[in-house]
Amino acid sequence: MTRTNTVCRLASRPVGLPKVSDWQIDEEPVGTVSDGQFLVRVEYLSVDPAMRTWMNAGRSYVPPVEIGEVMRAGAIGRVIDSRHPQFAVGDEVYGTFGVQRYAISDGRDVTPVDTTLAPAPVHLGALGISGLTAYFGLLDVGRPQPGQTVVVSGAAGSVGSIAGQIARIHGCRVVGIAGGPDKCRWLVEELGFDAAIDYRAGDLRRQLKVHAPNGIDVFFDNVGGATLEAALARLARGARVVVCGAISQYNATDELRGPANYMQLLVARASMTGFVIFDYADRYGEAVVRLADWLRSGELRSHEQVVHGDVGDFPDALLALFRGDNTGKLILALDGS
Numbered sequence: 652m653t654r655t656n657t658v659c660r661l662a663s664r665p666v667g668l669p670k671v672s673d674w675q676i677d678e679e680p681v682g683t684v685s686d687g688q689f690l691v692r693v694e695y696l697s698v699d700p701a702m703r704t705w706m707n708a709g710r711s712y713v714p715p716v717e718i719g720e721v722m723r724a725g726a727i728g729r730v731i732d733s734r735h736p737q738f739a740v741g742d743e744v745y746g747t748f749g750v751q752r753y754a755i756s757d758g759r760d761v762t763p764v765d766t767t768l769a770p771a772p773v774h775l776g777a778l779g780i781s782g783l784t785a786y787f788g789l790l791d792v793g794r795p796q797p798g799q800t801v802v803v804s805g806a807a808g809s810v811g812s813i814a815g816q817i818a819r820i821h822g823c824r825v826v827g828i829a830g831g832p833d834k835c836r837w838l839v840e841e842l843g844f845d846a847a848i849d850y851r852a853g854d855l856r857r858q859l860k861v862h863a864p865n866g867i868d869v870f871f872d873n874v875g876g877a878t879l880e881a882a883l884a885r886l887a888r889g890a891r892v893v894v895c896g897a898i899s900q901y902n903a904t905d906e907l908r909g910p911a912n913y914m915q916l917l918v919a920r921a922s923m924t925g926f927v928i929f930d931y932a933d934r935y936g937e938a939v940v941r942l943a944d945w946l947r948s949g950e951l952r953s954h955e956q957v958v959h960g961d962v963g964d965f966p967d968a969l970l971a972l973f974r975g976d977n978t979g980k981l982i983l984a985l986d987g988s
């Protein structure tokens with residue numbers, strides 16, 4: 652049977668927000684599965700802010716996606732043909748399959764997806780890289796103590812919403828920063844945050860003073876830029892700043908500048924630490940057990956925003972992250988055959 656693949660390739664390196672012309676959508680025959688390989692029909696694509704950073708040339712924690720290369724993406728799909736001893740037709744699997752409808756894999760870094768534990772999209776959210784990032788970033792890097800104040804930026808997003816809930820489970824006072832009143836209401840009323848600040852309403856510094864009157868013990872930062880500067884100005888003594896991401900800077904066309912008030916780290920005897928989730932790979936298992944327990948008990952809620960479409964809808968799905976369209980984990984479900 653001849654199958655046609657739809658593939659999204661990087662056509663040029665974007666300047667600022669990616670444009671339609673930075674992408675190339677191709678239709679081409681699916682390759683042949685050789686011994687030791689299997690064919691996956693991709694069902695759910697993870698749409699991640701970091702994808703924008705992978706499109707840039709230069710040094711990072713992973714090599715850049717090259718021009719003409721299939722866009723890198725984590726995804727869940729079903730094995731539909733196999734000549735691999737460990738992967739059978741019908742298996743649901745997670746891997747870096749790329750933005751395409753079909754992927755041929757040799758099984759490296761591919762893991763089974765246990766849909767008896769939770770539906771597949773949750774394995775890209777709370778039980779996937781987002782949940783793991785929130786778990787290790789908060790607990791290992793942030794080291795919150797019960798009663799301390801934890802502030803999370805990008806709080807209504809995938810990582811942020813989980814990090815804030817884990818802080819709440821650990822007995823912390825949790826303040827989220829997010830865009831718009833609806834997201835803020837969701838954080839407090841649905842996820843049990845103690846307070847939420849709409850950064851788009853302005854005056855973030857004053858709002859932090861109101862909602863973190865004793866200062867910030869842990870700042871879990873997904874946003875960077877002006878948000879980071881506002882939080883540095885409110886650090887409690889001995890605070891930990893967790894550099895998870897800096898989405899406000901990912902489309903910057905000017906040279907990045909560090910926080911102007913970084914001397915607040917000295918004043919507060921604070922630390923600021925970056926981390927990359929892949930460094931925790933040998934501890935993923937312990938985190939998944941705890942995240943799954945919290946999901947089962949109802950202490951942790953996973954929220955996925957699943958957009959249905961085709962490979963050609965990926966460029967706009969990526970832009971949705973920078974517009975702030977998503978609440979929770981943004982996923983592109985590839986419908987059809």
Ligand SMILES: NC(=O)c1ccc[n+]([C@@H]2O[C@H](COP(=O)([O-])OP(=O)(O)OC[C@H]3O[C@@H](n4cnc5c(N)ncnc54)[C@H](OP(=O)(O)O)[C@@H]3O)[C@@H](O)[C@H]2O)c1
Nearest residue numbers: 784808809810829830873895896897898899926927928975
């Ligand atoms: N260190 C690691 O290993 C690791 C692993 C995974 C992810 N990350 C990082 O974690 C962060 C969150 O990722 P995610 O997958 O959970 O994405 P996400 O938060 O679900 O989606 C992005 C959100 O960022 C907010 N945003 C977009 N542009 C903004 C701006 N200019 N200023 C302030 N907020 C803005 C939007 O929400 P609003 O409506 O609230 O603006 C948007 O919904 C990213 O920085 C990502 O790179 C790091």
